[in-house]
Amino acid sequence: MSISRRKFISWISAGCTSLICTTAHGAKKQFKGYPDSFGILHDTTICIGCRRCEDACNSVNNLPAPEKPFTDLSILDKKRRTTTKAYTVVNKYENKDKNKASVFRKSQCNHCLEPACASACFVKAFKKTKEGPVTYDPKVCVGCRYCMIACPFEIPTYEYDEPLTPRVMKCTMCHDLIKKDKLPACVEICPTGSLKFGKRDALIKYARERISKFPDRYIDHIYGEHEMGGTSWLYISNLSFNEMGMREDLGITPAPELTAGALGAVPVVVSLWPVLLTGIYAINRRKEKLAEREKAEAVSSAVEAAKAGREKVSLDKVRGSDG
Amino acid sequence: MFKNGNSTVKSIFTPFNVITGIIVLFGLVLTVVRFTGGLAAVSNLSDYNPWGIWIGLDLLTGVALAAGGFVASAAVYIFGMKKYHAAVRPAILTAFLGYALVVVALSYDVGIPWRLPYPFIIQQGTTSVLFEVGICVCLYLIVLFLEFSPAALEWLGMKKIRSLVHRLTVVLTIFGVILSTLHQSSLGALFLIAPSKLHPLWYSSYLPVYFFITAIIAGLSMVLFEGALCHHLFADKLDEAHKQEKDQIALGFGKAASWVLAGYFATKVVGISADNNWHYLLTGYGLWYLTELLGFVGLPCLFYAIGVRERRLTLIRWTAGWTVMGIILNRLNICIIAFNWHLPASERYFPHWMEIGISVFLITCGLIVFKYVVSRMPVLYSHPDYKETH
Ligand code: SF4
Ligand code: SF4
Ligand code: SF4
Numbered sequence: 001m002s003i004s005r006r007k008f009i010s011w012i013s014a015g016c017t018s019l020i021c022t023t024a025h026g027a028k029k030q031f032k033g034y035p036d037s038f039g040i041l042h043d044t045t046i047c048i049g050c051r052r053c054e055d056a057c058n059s060v061n062n063l064p065a066p067e068k069p070f071t072d073l074s075i076l077d078k079k080r081r082t083t084t085k086a087y088t089v090v091n092k093y094e095n096k097d098k099n100k101a102s103v104f105r106k107s108q109c110n111h112c113l114e115p116a117c118a119s120a121c122f123v124k125a126f127k128k129t130k131e132g133p134v135t136y137d138p139k140v141c142v143g144c145r146y147c148m149i150a151c152p153f154e155i156p157t158y159e160y161d162e163p164l165t166p167r168v169m170k171c172t173m174c175h176d177l178i179k180k181d182k183l184p185a186c187v188e189i190c191p192t193g194s195l196k197f198g199k200r201d202a203l204i205k206y207a208r209e210r211i212s213k214f215p216d217r218y219i220d221h222i223y224g225e226h227e228m229g230g231t232s233w234l235y236i237s238n239l240s241f242n243e244m245g246m247r248e249d250l251g252i253t254p255a256p257e258l259t260a261g262a263l264g265a266v267p268v269v270v271s272l273w274p275v276l277l278t279g280i281y282a283i284n285r286r287k288e289k290l291a292e293r294e295k296a297e298a299v300s301s302a303v304e305a306a307k308a309g310r311e312k313v314s315l316d317k318v319r320g321s322d323g
Numbered sequence: 324m325f326k327n328g329n330s331t332v333k334s335i336f337t338p339f340n341v342i343t344g345i346i347v348l349f350g351l352v353l354t355v356v357r358f359t360g361g362l363a364a365v366s367n368l369s370d371y372n373p374w375g376i377w378i379g380l381d382l383l384t385g386v387a388l389a390a391g392g393f394v395a396s397a398a399v400y401i402f403g404m405k406k407y408h409a410a411v412r413p414a415i416l417t418a419f420l421g422y423a424l425v426v427v428a429l430s431y432d433v434g435i436p437w438r439l440p441y442p443f444i445i446q447q448g449t450t451s452v453l454f455e456v457g458i459c460v461c462l463y464l465i466v467l468f469l470e471f472s473p474a475a476l477e478w479l480g481m482k483k484i485r486s487l488v489h490r491l492t493v494v495l496t497i498f499g500v501i502l503s504t505l506h507q508s509s510l511g512a513l514f515l516i517a518p519s520k521l522h523p524l525w526y527s528s529y530l531p532v533y534f535f536i537t538a539i540i541a542g543l544s545m546v547l548f549e550g551a552l553c554h555h556l557f558a559d560k561l562d563e564a565h566k567q568e569k570d571q572i573a574l575g576f577g578k579a580a581s582w583v584l585a586g587y588f589a590t591k592v593v594g595i596s597a598d599n600n601w602h603y604l605l606t607g608y609g610l611w612y613l614t615e616l617l618g619f620v621g622l623p624c625l626f627y628a629i630g631v632r633e634r635r636l637t638l639i640r641w642t643a644g645w646t647v648m649g650i651i652l653n654r655l656n657i658c659i660i661a662f663n664w665h666l667p668a669s670e671r672y673f674p675h676w677m678e679i680g681i682s683v684f685l686i687t688c689g690l691i692v693f694k695y696v697v698s699r700m701p702v703l704y705s706h707p708d709y710k711e712t713h
Contacts, residue, residue, distance in 0.1 A: 081370065081371075082370070083370065084370075116516055118450075119450045119451065119516070120450075120451050120452075120453065120516055121448050121451055122442040122448040122451040122453040122454035122457055123438075123441050123442045123445060123446050123447075123448050124446045124447070124448040125446075125448075140438070140441055140445055140446055141434070141435070141438075142433050142434070142435055142438040142439060142441055142442065143433045143434020143435045143438070144432075144433050144434075144453060145368075145373035145374065145433075145434070146373075146451070146453050146513070148370065148373035149373055149374060149513075149514075149516070149517055149520070150516045150517060152517070152519045152520075154370070154371060156370075157370040158362075158368075158370060158373060158434065159361075159434075160361060160362040160363035160366070160368055160369075161360075161361045161362075161363040161364070162361050162434075163358060163359055163360055163361040163364075164435075165435065166361065166362070166434035166435065167434075247519060249519065250519050251518075255516055256450055258515045258516050258518065259450075259451075259452050259512060259515045259516050261515075261528070262452060262508070262509065262512035262515060262531050263450070263452065263455065263512075265508075265531070266455060266505060269501065269504050269505055270501060270505070273497075273500065273501045273504060274497055274501060277397075277401055277497045277500055277501075278497065280401055280402060281400070281401045281403075281493060281497070284401070284402060284403030285403070287403065288403060
């Protein structure tokens with residue numbers, strides 16, 4: 001074995017080993033949510049669609065001013081999604097029961113307990129903080145946008161029109177403010193109390209109490225308690241969540257579990273394949289060698305036979321000439 | 324070539340050169356637009372549709388079609404099927420160029436291409452399937468480079484280094500198979516994280532397995548398809564041995580492809596039953612799914628089998644082309660057509676013409692390099708000095 005070959009092998013094996021270790025580690029390391037983290041409960045039955053939360057979010061994050069002012073409520077007639085210029089949007093949903101009023105729902109990043117975006121990012125740009133918010137680091141983001149593929153709530157947005165330093169943009173749950181013991185901007189400004197900030201566990205308890213106290217007013221479901229393994233934002237409503245554009249078919253499996261199996265297979269492939277392949281190679285090599293030897297033997301015996309034959313002929317000839 | 328000025332001029336302005344020249348010039352303009360105006364200037368990518376044809380076609384399909392490299396080299400060097408030797412070098416070359424193109428296409432697609440090494444050097448996102456894909460593709464590109472280098476070194480007449488690299492053949496092949504197994508299947512695993520967005524007929528926990536099997540099918544078919552094309556275009560480059568092996572390859576690879584397609588068909592049916600997705604088959608997406616499954620998996624399986632049994636080489640080659648189309652269709656279905664199927668039509672993605680333009684430009688560049696290499700280096704023929712050794 002030449003030196004270069006040995007070097008090459010050790011180098012590639014090092015790569016493979018690190019692949020085993022990192023992915024095996026990655027597959028096992030599953031995060032079950034921080035115990036004392038904060039959350040926000042959005043009671044859509046109280047929301048009046050005033051859009052002041054949008055306004056507050058816009059200014060606290062220094063986002064560009066919208067074309068139409070936040071006081072313009074005609075915008076609510078059209079369904080909107082989060083954009084690079086709006087981390088949060090309020091939408092209006094007609095109640096099918098015509099006698100009942102329409103419902104407003106604010107949407108933004110749900111700050112999942114086990115975020116799909118964070119699990120999908122190949123440079124760990126997202127982080128679930130112990131306070132609750134899922135933060136994003138634009139300094140490392142490559143812009144592959146796999147996080148956007150992964151997010152089941154279709155929240156992250158991308159600065160497609162930015163040529164040099166495009167960023168993924170999404171709600172920060174005002175992480176900086178929370179750390180300073182302040183309220184997130186939208187919660188702070190909400191005039192109706194539709195947004196309630198607190199420890200997630202306490203919010204769930206509170207929401208349950210509300211639901212059991214006013215069974216006519218609420219559907220018996222806290223959206224976000226279990227969806228995709230649970231989210232820091234929670235919702236209660238009197239309209240079915242489906243009708244408010246919130247998917248009820250997401251299931252309760254946290255996103256990292258969806259790919260854990262595939263990642264877990266990596267060490268198996270990396271450790272089994274080489275053994276198998278080398279084995280197959282060795283067997284074939286042996287077969288080849290045997291075949292070669294047989295061929296060589298056959299050839300040499302044929303040659304010998306031919307030689308013997310020729311000798312016999314020549315002997316006969318000699319004899320013949322003698323006689 | 325240098326007999327007189329006139330013929331030199333003629334040999335430059337061949338139809339191939341003129342057409343590819345125009346495409347390349349045009350592509351360069353689009354490149355400038357992409358990197359000065361951002362992704363929005365050239366693409367229809369949106370917040371709902373972050374991945375378009377650069378991922379669906381260039382990355383997913385490109386990697387699948389480049390699988391010929393590991394399939395052919397494994398068959399010859401590990402499974403000892405020496406009679407298919409002629410298939411190896413063209414397949415390795417295609418694979419190397421294919422993967423190189425993937426990396427180039429990615430630098431158009433990601434927002435900040437110069438950060439592409441970040442996942443390796445700054446912070447490792449080990450929970451991400453994409454991270455695994457990244458490492459494997461990166462390592463495999465190096466392996467492919469080494470695997471192809473003997474041809475270049477023979478051309479350059481660097482015998483010593485060539486024989487050094489040549490001794491690595493088996494080791495390289497084994498690494499190639501491992502890395503290919505990992506990243507071919509992981510490309511499918513990328514979509515495991517989005518069960519709510521990919522249509523249930525295409526979403527399956529078997530996605531990694533499906534991607535790996537289809538990669539083998541793609542590899543086998545590409546070897547045949549490409550072989551047929553080269554036979555037409557570079558007939559003068561093929562030596563006798565290669566011409567003779569060609570029919571052997573068609574029959575052998577065709578047979579293999581037929582079997583793998585049959586197996587794939589079976590696993591797909593198992594997949595539908597496991598997820599109990601039968602009721603979806605009668606919807607519009609269901610019919611489309613059946614078109615893919617019956618028309619681009621079942622049919623080629625049958626035609627390959629007939630072609631091999633009746634030794635109809637032309638049928639085998641056409642089937643190879645058809646199968647390649649099927650692979651492209653499959654990847655586009657998963658990444659684009661059946662992805663975001665729940666969204667209203669107004670939110671769906673259709674590629675911008677400039678996105679298509681850049682894809683065409685990149686593929687053209689690949690063809691130019693392929694032609695350059697094939698007409699100079701010993702790819703379609705054995706170098707006279709090394710006939711015995713490889
Ligand atoms: S809602 Fe989407 S972007 Fe927000 S934390 Fe969850 S996965 Fe990430
Ligand atoms: S776009 Fe940025 S944040 Fe999103 S997955 Fe890619 S590198 Fe991570
Ligand atoms: S500020 Fe409060 S009431 Fe007004 S739209 Fe936002 S959540 Fe609803």
